[in-house]
Amino acid sequence: MQVTSSVRDPLVTGGKTYHDVTHDISRHVESKPNIRWFLAFLTSVGVLALGSIAVIASVWEGIGMWGLNKTVGWAWDITNFVWWVGIGHAGTLISAVLLLFRQKWRTSINRAAEAMTIFAVICAAIFPVLHTGRPWLAMYWMFPLPNTFGSLWVNFNSPLLWDVFAISTYFSVSLVFWYIGLIPDFATIRDRATGLRKIIYGALSFGWVGAAKSWSRYESVSLILAGLATPLVLSVHTIVSFDFATSVIPGWHTTIFPPYFVAGAIFSGFAMVLTLMIVTRKVYKLEDYITMGHIELMNIVIIITGSIVGIAYITEFFIAWYSGVEAEQYAFINRATGPYWWAYWSMMTCNVISPQLFWIKKIRTSVVATFALSIVVNIGMWFERFVIIVTSLHRDYLPSSWAMFYPSITDVGIYVFSFGLFFTLFFLFAKFFPVINMAEVKAVLKSSSDKVNK
Amino acid sequence: MERDIHFVTGVYEDEDVLLQAITQVRSSGIKIHEVYSPYPVHGIDDYLGYKRSKLPIAAFLFGLLGITLALTMQFYMMGFDWPMIIGGKDNAPLPSFIPVTFEITVLLASFGMVGVFMVSTNLKPWAQPRIFDLRITDDKHVMAIDIANNSAMELAKIEEILKSSGASEVNKKSFE
Numbered sequence: 001m002q003v004t005s006s007v008r009d010p011l012v013t014g015g016k017t018y019h020d021v022t023h024d025i026s027r028h029v030e031s032k033p034n035i036r037w038f039l040a041f042l043t044s045v046g047v048l049a050l051g052s053i054a055v056i057a058s059v060w061e062g063i064g065m066w067g068l069n070k071t072v073g074w075a076w077d078i079t080n081f082v083w084w085v086g087i088g089h090a091g092t093l094i095s096a097v098l099l100l101f102r103q104k105w106r107t108s109i110n111r112a113a114e115a116m117t118i119f120a121v122i123c124a125a126i127f128p129v130l131h132t133g134r135p136w137l138a139m140y141w142m143f144p145l146p147n148t149f150g151s152l153w154v155n156f157n158s159p160l161l162w163d164v165f166a167i168s169t170y171f172s173v174s175l176v177f178w179y180i181g182l183i184p185d186f187a188t189i190r191d192r193a194t195g196l197r198k199i200i201y202g203a204l205s206f207g208w209v210g211a212a213k214s215w216s217r218y219e220s221v222s223l224i225l226a227g228l229a230t231p232l233v234l235s236v237h238t239i240v241s242f243d244f245a246t247s248v249i250p251g252w253h254t255t256i257f258p259p260y261f262v263a264g265a266i267f268s269g270f271a272m273v274l275t276l277m278i279v280t281r282k283v284y285k286l287e288d289y290i291t292m293g294h295i296e297l298m299n300i301v302i303i304i305t306g307s308i309v310g311i312a313y314i315t316e317f318f319i320a321w322y323s324g325v326e327a328e329q330y331a332f333i334n335r336a337t338g339p340y341w342w343a344y345w346s347m348m349t350c351n352v353i354s355p356q357l358f359w360i361k362k363i364r365t366s367v368v369a370t371f372a373l374s375i376v377v378n379i380g381m382w383f384e385r386f387v388i389i390v391t392s393l394h395r396d397y398l399p400s401s402w403a404m405f406y407p408s409i410t411d412v413g414i415y416v417f418s419f420g421l422f423f424t425l426f427f428l429f430a431k432f433f434p435v436i437n438m439a440e441v442k443a444v445l446k447s448s449s450d451k452v453n454k
Numbered sequence: 455m456e457r458d459i460h461f462v463t464g465v466y467e468d469e470d471v472l473l474q475a476i477t478q479v480r481s482s483g484i485k486i487h488e489v490y491s492p493y494p495v496h497g498i499d500d501y502l503g504y505k506r507s508k509l510p511i512a513a514f515l516f517g518l519l520g521i522t523l524a525l526t527m528q529f530y531m532m533g534f535d536w537p538m539i540i541g542g543k544d545n546a547p548l549p550s551f552i553p554v555t556f557e558i559t560v561l562l563a564s565f566g567m568v569g570v571f572m573v574s575t576n577l578k579p580w581a582q583p584r585i586f587d588l589r590i591t592d593d594k595h596v597m598a599i600d601i602a603n604n605s606a607m608e609l610a611k612i613e614e615i616l617k618s619s620g621a622s623e624v625n626k627k628s629f630e
Contacts, residue, residue, distance in 0.1 A: 018492060018593030144531060153531035157540050162553040169557040173564045180568065183577065188492070188591040206572070207581025210590050212502055214575045215494040220507040221571045225564055228513070232560050239553055442493040442593075446469065 048420030054413020090269025091117025251392030306355030350380025464621030516566025
C-alpha cells in the first residue's frame with residue numbers, strides 16, 4: 001500500500017523501498033543470464049557476423065560494391081548515417097534537456113536511453129568511415145593532420161568536416177555523461193558482490209563511496225554537463241542537416257533543415273527508446289519503474305515532434321512553390337509523384353499521420369499500440385532521409401544523366417551489420433550494466449510521494 | 455596499530471531525520487568527518503556547511519581554452535600555414551569556423567571539468583575506498599565521526615548524541 005502525494009502521481013509505483021530499488025535492478029546484473037538472453041544475444045551476434053561479410057567485401061573490393069552511380073552519389077550510406085545519428089538524439093534529450101527542465105520522470109529511462117545514444121552513434125559512424133573507401137587513411141582526411149604529412153590541412157569550410165567534429169564530440173561527451181551516472185550504481189553492485197565481480201565492479205566504480213561532498217560535486221557536474229550537452233545535441237543534427245542545406249541541390253538547399261532535422265531526430269529517437277524500453281520493462285519486470293505514465297509522456301513528445309516534422313514537410317512544399325524556382329518546384333513534385341512516390345508516401349503516412357493517433361488516450365496508453373507505432377515511426381524516419389537524399393539527386397540538371405538508385409546486396413548487408421552491432425551492444429549493456437539509474441530513482445522516490453516506504 | 459584511524463558511525467534510515475541530526479550533532483560541538491548517502495540528498499551541503507562546488511569555474515576556464523585553441527588552430531591552418539581559397543571565401547572565413555569552434559569548446563569544457571571532478575573526488579579505477587558500511591550504496595545514510603578530531607569529548611558522549619539524534623545504529627569502524 002502506498003500513500004502518494006495528493007497533487008501528483010508517483011513516479012515509481014508498487015510501493016518500492018530504497019532497498020527494493022537496489023534489488024530489482026541489481027539482480028539482473030547479478031543473476032546468470034537466462035536462455036532467452038542467450039538466444040537474443042546469439043541472434044544479434046549472428047546478424048553482426050552475417051553483415052560483416054558485406055563490410056569486409058566493401059573494404060576489400062572498394063565502394064564500387066555499393067549501388068551508387070554517378071548521378072546518385074549518396075544514398076543508403078548517408079541515409080543510414082543520418083537515421084542512426086537521429087535515433088541517438090533521444091538519449092541526450094532525456095538525460096540533459098529534461099534534467100534542465102527538472103523533469104524527474106527522466107530518472108528511470110535516462111540510463112538505457114543514453115546507452116542507446118552511444119550505440120546508435122557508433123552504428124552511424126560506420127557509414128561515413130566505410131564511404132571513405134580506405135578507412136585506414138581516413139584519419140588524414142577527417143582530422144586536422146597534415147594531409148599525407150605534407151602541409152595541406154583539412155578544409156574547415158566543409159560541413160562534412162564539421163560533422164566529424166560534431167559527431168566525435170557528441171560521442172565523447174555522451175559517453176562521459178553516461179559513465180559519470182554509472183559510477184554510483186557500479187558502487188552499489190560492488191558492495192553487494194563478492195569475489196571476481198567485486199573486483200571488476202570495484203574498478204568500474206572508481207572507488208565511489210557516496211560522500212556528501214562527492215554527491216555535491218556529482219550534481220554540479222551533471223548539471224553543467226547537461227547545460228553543455230543541450231546545445232551540443234541541437235548542434236549535432238543541425239550540422240548533419242548542413243551536409244545538405246549548404247549545398248545548392250534543389251530539395252536540399254533549404255534554411256528550414258536545421259530545426260526540421262532536430263525535431264525529426266528527437267521524434268525517431270523517442271520511438272526507438274520506446275521500442276527498446278517496452279521490451280526491457282517486460283523482460284526485466286520493471287513495470288513499476290517504467291510506468292504507463294512514462295510511456296504516455298514519451299508518446300506526447302512523439303506527437304509534438306511528429307507534428308513539427310509534418311509542418312516542416314508542408315512548409316518545404318509551400319516554399320518550393322512560393323520561391324518560383326522551377327528546379328526546386330520540380331524536385332518536390334517529383335518526390336511526391338515521380339518514380340519514388342512510394343517512398344514519399346510511406347514517409348508521409350508513417351511520420352505525419354500515424355503519430356496523430358496518439359491524440360487518442362486509449363492508443364497512447366496501450367503498450368501494444370505504442371510498440372507498433374514506435375516501429376512505424378522509425379520506418380517513416382528512414383524513408384524521410386531516403387526521400388530527401390535520393391529523390392533530390394536522381395533527376396539532376398541534365399535529363400540524359402537521370403538515373404535510379406537500386407541498393408546492392410552489400411548496401412543491405414552493411415545496414416544489417418549496423419543492426420547486429422546495435423543489438424549486440426544493447427544486450428551486453430542490459431546484462432552487465434544496471435539498466436535503470438538506481439541512485440537517481442532513489443532520489444526521486446521520496447520527493448514524488450508524501451509517504452516513504454520503509 | 456598506532457596509525458589506525460577510528461571512527462564512530464551513526465546509521466540513519468531517512469534523509470529528513472539525517473538532516474535534523476546533522477544540525478543537532480554539529481551544534482553539540484562534534485566535528486563531522488563526512489556523511490555518506492545512497493543518493494544525492496537535497497540541501498545537505500548547507501547543513502554540513504559545505505561551500506558551493508567550484509567545478510563550474512573549471513568548466514568555464516576549460517571552455518575558454520577550447521575556444522582559443524580551436525580558433526587559433528583554424529586560423530593557423532587555413533589562413534596562415536597553407537592559405538587556400540575555397541568556394542570563393544577568403545582565407546580566414548570566421549563564420550565557417552564557428553561550428554568546429556563550438557564543438558571543441560564543448561569537448562574541452564566537458565572533459566576538463568570531468569577531469570577536475572575525478573581528481574578532486576579521488577575517483578580512479580585503482581582507488582581503495584574507505585567503505586564505512588556496505589549498506590551506504592543501498593538504503594542507509596551514514597554519518598562518520600573521526601574520534602581523533604573530537605578528542606575533547608568522551609566517546610560515550612558522542613555515541614549518546616548520535617543515538618538521541620535519531621540514528622538507528624551506532625557502530626565503530628577502524629581503518630588502517
